[in-house]
Amino acid sequence: MNTTYYVCKYTPIELLAAFGARCQNLNGMPQGFDRADQIAHANICGFGKSLIESVLEGNVKELVLVNCCDTIRTVSDLLHETGKLDFLYTVDMLHTGGECSRERTVAQLKALARAYGEYKGTQFDPAAFRAAFRPAPRLREPHISVLGARMGKELFEMVQKAMPYPVENETCVHNRSVGEVLPPETDDFDTLMEWYAAELLGQIPCMRMMDNTGRKRLFNDPNLKGIIYHTVKFCDFYSFEYAAVKQNLAVPLLKIESDYTLQSSGQLLTRLEAFAESMDMTRCEGKEKKMGKGYFAGIDSGSTSTDVVILDKEGKMVNGTILPTGAGAAVGAERALEEALKDAGLQREDIDAIVTTGYGRTAISDGDKSITEITCHARGAHYLDPTVRTVIDIGGQDSKVIRLDENGNVVNFVMNDKCAAGTGRFLEMMARTMEMSLDQMSQTGLKYKEDITISSMCTVFAESEVVSLIAQNKPTDDIVHGLNKAVASKTAALAKRVGGEERYMMTGGVSKNLGLVKTLEETLGTTLVVSDRAQLCGALGAALFAKDMVQQ
Amino acid sequence: MQVVETFGRYLDQWSGPHPVRARRLLRLGWEAQNLKNKYLPDKRLIPADRDLAVIMMDAMLKPLQKPESSAIVSVFTPCEMLQEVGLNPYNVEAFSCYLSGSRCERGLLQQAENAGISETLCSYHKTFLGAAGKQLLPKPRCIVYTNLTCDANLLTFRRLAQRFQVPSFAIDVPMDQTPENVAYVAQQLEQLAKFLQECTGKTIDQEALRARLRRSRRTLEKFNQFQTARADRYLPTDLVTPLYSGMTNNILLGTEQVERYVDELLRDVAKAGPARGKRIYWMHTIPFWSDAVRQALVFNEGAQIVGCELSQVCEPDFDPEKPFEAMAWRMVYHCLNGSATRRIEAGIRHARQAGADGVVWFDHWGCKHTLGSAQLAKKKFEEAGLPLLILDGDGCDRSHGGEGQTSTRLGAFLEMLEEGGTTR
Ligand code: SF4
Ligand code: SF4
Ligand code: SF4
Numbered sequence: 001m002n003t004t005y006y007v008c009k010y011t012p013i014e015l016l017a018a019f020g021a022r023c024q025n026l027n028g029m030p031q032g033f034d035r036a037d038q039i040a041h042a043n044i045c046g047f048g049k050s051l052i053e054s055v056l057e058g059n060v061k062e063l064v065l066v067n068c069c070d071t072i073r074t075v076s077d078l079l080h081e082t083g084k085l086d087f088l089y090t091v092d093m094l095h096t097g098g099e100c101s102r103e104r105t106v107a108q109l110k111a112l113a114r115a116y117g118e119y120k121g122t123q124f125d126p127a128a129f130r131a132a133f134r135p136a137p138r139l140r141e142p143h144i145s146v147l148g149a150r151m152g153k154e155l156f157e158m159v160q161k162a163m164p165y166p167v168e169n170e171t172c173v174h175n176r177s178v179g180e181v182l183p184p185e186t187d188d189f190d191t192l193m194e195w196y197a198a199e200l201l202g203q204i205p206c207m208r209m210m211d212n213t214g215r216k217r218l219f220n221d222p223n224l225k226g227i228i229y230h231t232v233k234f235c236d237f238y239s240f241e242y243a244a245v246k247q248n249l250a251v252p253l254l255k256i257e258s259d260y261t262l263q264s265s266g267q268l269l270t271r272l273e274a275f276a277e278s279m280d281m282t283r284c285e286g287k288e289k290k291m292g293k294g295y296f297a298g299i300d301s302g303s304t305s306t307d308v309v310i311l312d313k314e315g316k317m318v319n320g321t322i323l324p325t326g327a328g329a330a331v332g333a334e335r336a337l338e339e340a341l342k343d344a345g346l347q348r349e350d351i352d353a354i355v356t357t358g359y360g361r362t363a364i365s366d367g368d369k370s371i372t373e374i375t376c377h378a379r380g381a382h383y384l385d386p387t388v389r390t391v392i393d394i395g396g397q398d399s400k401v402i403r404l405d406e407n408g409n410v411v412n413f414v415m416n417d418k419c420a421a422g423t424g425r426f427l428e429m430m431a432r433t434m435e436m437s438l439d440q441m442s443q444t445g446l447k448y449k450e451d452i453t454i455s456s457m458c459t460v461f462a463e464s465e466v467v468s469l470i471a472q473n474k475p476t477d478d479i480v481h482g483l484n485k486a487v488a489s490k491t492a493a494l495a496k497r498v499g500g501e502e503r504y505m506m507t508g509g510v511s512k513n514l515g516l517v518k519t520l521e522e523t524l525g526t527t528l529v530v531s532d533r534a535q536l537c538g539a540l541g542a543a544l545f546a547k548d549m550v551q552q
Numbered sequence: 553m554q555v556v557e558t559f560g561r562y563l564d565q566w567s568g569p570h571p572v573r574a575r576r577l578l579r580l581g582w583e584a585q586n587l588k589n590k591y592l593p594d595k596r597l598i599p600a601d602r603d604l605a606v607i608m609m610d611a612m613l614k615p616l617q618k619p620e621s622s623a624i625v626s627v628f629t630p631c632e633m634l635q636e637v638g639l640n641p642y643n644v645e646a647f648s649c650y651l652s653g654s655r656c657e658r659g660l661l662q663q664a665e666n667a668g669i670s671e672t673l674c675s676y677h678k679t680f681l682g683a684a685g686k687q688l689l690p691k692p693r694c695i696v697y698t699n700l701t702c703d704a705n706l707l708t709f710r711r712l713a714q715r716f717q718v719p720s721f722a723i724d725v726p727m728d729q730t731p732e733n734v735a736y737v738a739q740q741l742e743q744l745a746k747f748l749q750e751c752t753g754k755t756i757d758q759e760a761l762r763a764r765l766r767r768s769r770r771t772l773e774k775f776n777q778f779q780t781a782r783a784d785r786y787l788p789t790d791l792v793t794p795l796y797s798g799m800t801n802n803i804l805l806g807t808e809q810v811e812r813y814v815d816e817l818l819r820d821v822a823k824a825g826p827a828r829g830k831r832i833y834w835m836h837t838i839p840f841w842s843d844a845v846r847q848a849l850v851f852n853e854g855a856q857i858v859g860c861e862l863s864q865v866c867e868p869d870f871d872p873e874k875p876f877e878a879m880a881w882r883m884v885y886h887c888l889n890g891s892a893t894r895r896i897e898a899g900i901r902h903a904r905q906a907g908a909d910g911v912v913w914f915d916h917w918g919c920k921h922t923l924g925s926a927q928l929a930k931k932k933f934e935e936a937g938l939p940l941l942i943l944d945g946d947g948c949d950r951s952h953g954g955e956g957q958t959s960t961r962l963g964a965f966l967e968m969l970e971e972g973g974t975t976r
Contacts, residue, residue, distance in 0.1 A: 041915065041923035043672070048924070067727055069703050074924030077892040081928060094736075095699055095706065095724040104726070104736050208706060210699075210722045234672045234920070240707040243668030244714075455658070461954045489662065496666040 002086070007051065007150075008066035009176035010093050010200055012109055015193075016064065018129035019113065020122045025173055026054060026063070029152035029262050039078055045234040046260025047150060048075045055084050062087040064112070068208055069237065087119050095210045097201040105197040106190075113193075126187040135180045139168045142223050146171055148230040148238040152260055155230075155268070162272040164280040165225050170218055177203045207237040219245060226252040226279055228272075233259040252279050255414075270359070271415060274374035278410040284371050289550045293350040296550065297340070298542025299333050300373065301325065301360030304396040304424075305509070306332040307539040308340040310351070311547055315383075319344040320536045329360025337366065353546040357538050359397075368549060374402055374413050376541030381505050382408025383544060384531045390500040392491060392520075392528070393537070394510040396424040401494045403501065412498045422490030424510050426459055430483050433466050434476065438513075445480030445515030452482035462486065484519040492523040505529040507537040560655025563688065567659070571687035578688065579616040581654060585609060594790070596851045598824070600816035601793045607809050608796045612650050615642035619690035621752075624712060625803060626697040626705045627862075628886060629723065630879040632764045632806040633745055634696070637754040641803040642692050644708065645837075648679035649795065651688075652841060652948045660686060661949055674918035675949035676837075677708040684715050694751045695720035696744065701888040701921065721747045725883045727890045737880035745876075758875070764806040765872035765879070771805060772868035774814040778821055779859055783907030785824040787858075788851045791840040798862030805865070830855040830969045833903035833938075835929070836914045836922050837862065837947035844959035848966060855966050859906040861887070861899055892925035899929070900936045910969045911940045912962075917952040939972070941965040 004016055005026040013023040028050070033042075035056040036049035048071040054060050067073050067090055076090045091108055094101040113124060143166045146159060150172035160167045169175075178199050183192055205212040219227070227249065231238045242255055254275040256268050277284055294313030299306065302325060310319040321340040325332040333356070341348060356367035357376040364370070381391045382404060391402040399422050402413040416422055431441045452474065454462050462483075469479050495504070504526060510516060511534040521528055533540065559581050566574035586609040593602035615622035622642040623634055631641050651657055657675070660682030665671055667685060669678060683689045695718060697709040706722070713720035723740050726733045745756050775797070800810045832849065834857050839845055849855055866885045870878035883889065887898035903911050913929050916922055926942045933940040943961060946952035 039927050041926050043915075043917065044920055044924045070920035071924060073727065074892050074921050077925060078928060080893075092726050092728050094726060095722075100736060100739055101724075104732065107732060208703060210706060210710075210724060231670065236670055236673045236704050236707060236918075236920075239668060239670035239673070240711060244711070246668055453658075455951045455953070461951075464954075464956050493662060493666050497668065 002061045004062040004064060004087070005060050006064050007047075007072070007173060008068055008093075009173045009178075009203060009206070010066050011064055011091065012112060012196065012200060014129055014132035014178065015109060015113055015196065016116060017132035018124050018126070019116050019120055020125070020128070021062070021116070021120070026051065026060065027150070027153050027173070028054070029154045029258075029260050030054070031262055033261070039082070040075070043234055044074070045071050045232050046258070047152075047232055047235070048072065050152075050260050051075050052078060055079055055082065058084065061085060063089075065090045066093045067091065068093070069235075071235070087116070089115055095208065097205070097209065097211065102194070102197050102201060105201060106193050109193050109197060124189055126192070129192065130183055133179045133182050136176070139166055140223065141166065142225050143168050144226045144228060145218065145221070145224055146228045146230055147218055148242065149232040149235050150174070151230045152258070154262060155258055158269065159228060159272060162269065162276050163226075164276050167228075171230060172206060175204055175218075207241055215241070219249065224251050226254070226275070228275070229253060229255045231255070231257045233257055253412075270372050270374070271413075274372040274410065274413065277372060277375045284369075284375060284545055285548065289353050289368065291550050292352045293346075295346060295350050295352060296543050296546035297337065297351050297354045298376070298539040298544070298546055299337060299354065299356045299358075299364060299367065300376065300536075300538035300542060301329045301333050301356060301358040301364060302373075302395060302538075303359055305535075306336040306358075306360075307536050308336045309536050309539040309543040310340055310344055310346070311543045313547075315544070315547060317533075317540070320533060320539070322535060325360070329363040330365065333360065333364045333366065353549040355542040355546040355549070357542040368546070371542060371545055373538045374400065374415075375410055376538045376545065377507060378402050378404040378410045378541065379408050379544050380537035380539070380541030381507065383540060384533060384537065385503070385505060385529050388503050388505040388529060390495065390498070390502075390504045391537075392495060392504060392506045393508040394422075394424055394487070394491060394506070395508045396428070399423050399491060399494065401491070401498050401500060403498050414494050414498050416490070416494060422487055422494070424508070426462075426487060427483065427510070427513070427516075429459060429463065430466055433463050434470065434479065436476075441480060442513035442515060444477055445484050446477070446518065448477045448481035449475065450478045452478050454482045454486045480515060481519065484513075484516045485523070487516060488520040488523040491520060495524065500524075502526060503529055505531070505534075507531075507534045509535055511535070556653075556655050563654060563656035564659040567656070567683070567686040567688035568663075574686075574688050575616070575690060578654070579613065582609060582613055582616065582650070586613060596788055597790065597793065598787055598820040600813060600820045601789070601796075603816065604793060604796050604800065604813055607804070607813060608646070608799060611641065611643075611799070611804060612646060614640040615647075615692065616690065620693055622692045624692045624695040624697075624709070624716075626700075626702070626709065627798070627802050628700045628883065628888070629696050629698050629803065630741070630805075630882060631803045632761060632768060632875070632879065633741075633748055633756055635764065635806055636756045636761055637748045637752040639693060639748070639752065643799065643803050644680045645676045646799050646803075647683070647689070648676040648948050649840065651679055651683060652950070657948060658951070660688070661951075672918055674702075674704055674916065675946055675952070677704050679948055681708060681711060684712055691716045692718060694718050694747075696723070696748075697721075698723040698725055698883065700725040700883055700886060702919075719747070719751060723883070725886075725889060729885055729890060734877060734880045734884050737883055738876040741876045741879055761875045762872055765870075765875045767808070767811050768806040769868045769870065769872050769878075771811045771814050772801065772865055774811075774818060775801060775863070776868070778814060778817045779864075779902065779906050781818070781821045782824075782858060783905065784827045785821055786826060786828040786853065787821065787824055787856075788853075789856055790850050791838050791846060791857070794834060794857050794860035794863065795838050795840065798860060801863050801865050827907065828853045830966055831858045831907055831909045832856065833858060833899070833906055833908035833911045834860045834914065835899050835911060836919065837916050838914065839945045839947050839953070839958075841950060842945065842953060842955060842958055844955045845962060847959070848962045858908055859902060861902070864898065864902050892921065892928055893932070896925065896929045896932045900933060900938060903933075903938055904936075908938065910965065911938050912965075913940055913942050914947070915942055915944045917944070917946040917949070939965075939969060
């Protein structure tokens with residue numbers, strides 16, 4: 001028998017079951033959207049594309065949609081056009097829950113019943129209808145909620161693994177509450193549908209409902225320990241709720257965005273782990289180790305460089321080494337550590353504990369513990385200058401802004417790694433276009449005359465703008481200043497997003513870029529602390545955590 | 553251009569820290585533009601369209617001059633009842649266009665994004681939200697909107713209502729074309745009448761409302777005649793005029809000025825010379841700011857726009873004697889309501905009506921239903937014998953431009969039409 005797939009909590013699955021359907025929520029995340037991209041534009045939400053992907057794969061034969069949003073409506077048209085489905089139906093769900101919408105909903109339920117009954121050749125079975133109502137288990141103990149736009153199965157499992165508490169999925173279709181109350185004792189179809197329409201409409205509203213004040217409940221559960229707010233790229237509904245709640249929540253909040261592919265969820269792991277660390281610092285403690293010679297190392301394995309810091313038992317830095325990462329994280333780390341030991345005149349046995357951090361942190365077998373670069377950067381920055389409350393790190397592949405408290409603990413953070421604009425990569429590409437090295441570029445742009453604005457945010461478009469500016473014979477200083485402004489405004493936007501506060505510190509390789517630092521200072525309207533050890537910040541934080549592991 | 557850029561720079565600098573000053577500057581700037589429209593109109597336009605520029609600028613200025621008698625609306629909100637209680641439409645999409653025309657959109661978009669609104673939200677919404685956030689826009693009397701064709705409305709207008717702390721009213725339009733759905737919308741419109749009366753303390757005279765709807769119907773019929781008549785005529789045009797008729801046929805529909813305007817159109821088209829060059833029917837919004845599009849299609853005998861989807865409302869088959877049902881019918885049967893296929897079929901009808909040789913489907917960044925159905929549209933238009941170009945861009949946000957690719961694609965498309973001779 002075919003499975004009837006659905007995607008929305010307003011789908012009348014009990015009604016479908018009464019006609020003999022076996023219903024299942026369609027929620028997997030595909031590897032990519034090769035098939036979907038052929039018939040839909042790349043810039044629609046990943047869930048819409050994953051629906052197309054599943055249907056084109058041929059695994060789905062019956063699908064009941066709800067006209068949730070413009071995307072789903074369009075996807076329904078596209079799927080219809082493919083002719084791949086035996087049964088495709090879109091319920092025209094209203095956006096209101098009042099008296100007259102109940103009437104219209106009853107009419108819609110009956111229309112679906114008619115269509116599905118005809119397709120299946122079955123009749124409404126009141127007993128099967130009743131049997132389909134089953135309450136979903138809910139967490140009563142302290143937990144973390146995932147809220148916002150729907151979260152794919154694989155990503156949710158990853159979240160569960162990373163969090164220090166049990167996790168409840170309260171997104172979209174997942175907080176369907178129909179089933180908690182049983183239908184009235186009657187076999188009369190009309191009466192049952194009246195009641196059923198009210199049940200469907202009476203659920204906690206989602207963001208596509210006109211009145212969604214009922215959503216407050218989701219944020220006020222006394223057992224709530226933290227919220228992971230999930231948005232889907234190219235979906236508009238939920239960023240609005242996030243924007244409205246982010247200021248006034250009593251529990252820690254992490255915002256993540258996925259595009260509904262498996263790859264994108266992999267990149268989210270660092271954020272999830274950093275969030276878990278900030279909620280529960282004991283995660284950073286690791287098993288206690290005995291004091292030996294009293295040296296501790298931190299290794300920050302980044303995409304371009306691997307940094308090592310060695311501290312002594314007073315917490316003084318005895319060595320800081322920066323080497324290119326090269327072929328692999330593990331080899332790169334080993335080499336950098338060797339180099340650092342040699343420099344400091346130490347042996348591997350002299351090191352009592354090693355903490356690894358950065359993208360490659362888990363690939364390094366040498367470490368005693370691995371901690372995300374977010375937590376480590378905060379710790380390192382606090383060590384370098386305890387007055388710092390906001391750290392701006394523009395790296396090669398990503399940029400991040402971290403807010404910390406007076407003890408160096410992470411309060412909030414954002415990361416951008418999806419879009420090259422606003423990262424070191426952007427500057428690197430533009431330097432190449434202008435045929436100069438990064439070093440040259442960082443000395444340029446200070447003495448600009450004309451205030452040029454690069455209007456494109458997309459790297460490819462920005463590149464063609466630069467090319468045409470060169471063609472117009474604009475002075476290099478002016479163009480570089482324009483580019484610095486583009487990166488600065490992206491970065492300042494990130495800083496605003498976490499509620500950046502004085503004082504600001506800038507870390508990462510880009511902190512050496514004088515022109516950019518100056519432009520960023522202007523954009524933020526403040527001065528930046530730039531330490532000469534700025535690039536070692538992550539490794540330094542890791543070394544401090546390593547020191548904590550050892551009894552003194 | 554230099555003047556506009558400086559104007560934009562000051563708007564950008566002052567909005568936020570000096571909202572009163574910024575608002576005054578905005579109003580002065582637009583008033584100056586309006587004087588220019590009135591006394592130094594663009595002579596290349598037909599007389600009707602010269603007046604249209606003034607009608608639109610007047611409509612944009614009213615909310616700045618008298619915000620307390622203005623209502624923020626989405627573009628497909630029926631406005632006849634607002635007109636009856638003396639509320640001016642304060643339209644989100646049009647305001648964003650004009651703000652972008654004043655070259656201050658970048659800071660406004662950034663403001664919205666900084667507040668946490670997603671980068672991928674349509675720029676018409678984001679610009680307006682940013683302008684509200686930076687207090688560049690004054691507080692309206694109330695807000696009326698509908699989810700018709702655009703569900704971003706549900707979010708934007710709700711947020712605006714919170715921001716301005718004013719009453720708001722939402723009209724839910726279901727997607728299927730059925731009499732029950734018309735009745736459902738009509739019920740809501742009756743509630744809207746009460747809402748508007750409460751907001752303003754004025755009463756809506758039923759007979760006056762009927763007269764207004766008769767005018768609306770006549771206006772749409774005449775506009776329809778105009779679109780048919782232009783099929784074998786050459787009418788020089790710029791990029792904003794087709795967008796303006798999208799505004800007049802929706803938010804200003806029912807006013808005397810707009811009926812006068814369509815009368816004038818009919819007179820002008822009768823006087824126009826025979827059709828010339830390649831004729832483009834435009835689906836969805838037009839990037840009026842783009843030099844690439846301007847070069848290809850503005851005041852160009854070789855190629856020009858002969859109609860825009862946004863100015864087609866519905867077949868004017870509604871009964872003005874039942875005003876609530878009439879307005880409800882217009883919404884439920886709006887060309888853009890419901891399935892993509894329905895929208896595409898209407899596009900094909902209207903492109904043929906205006907004698908188009910080719911069609912541009914403008915993939916405005918962030919407009920989900922337009923992006924989603926682009927490929928389907930290409931297939932269906934071409935099956936109907938109308939070559940279609942899918943053009944990516946943004947109607948409002950210059951940073952999503954890519955002028956180079958726009959120019960190449962549009963140029964190649966026009967060359968292709970040229971080679972194919974008249975595919976009509
Ligand atoms: S957002 Fe709401 S309407 Fe849309 S699929 Fe989810 S539960 Fe259904
Ligand atoms: S994720 Fe957003 S855009 Fe995508 S189907 Fe759900 S509500 Fe629609
Ligand atoms: S362009 Fe599309 S998304 Fe933007 S307001 Fe119009 S319909 Fe909505």
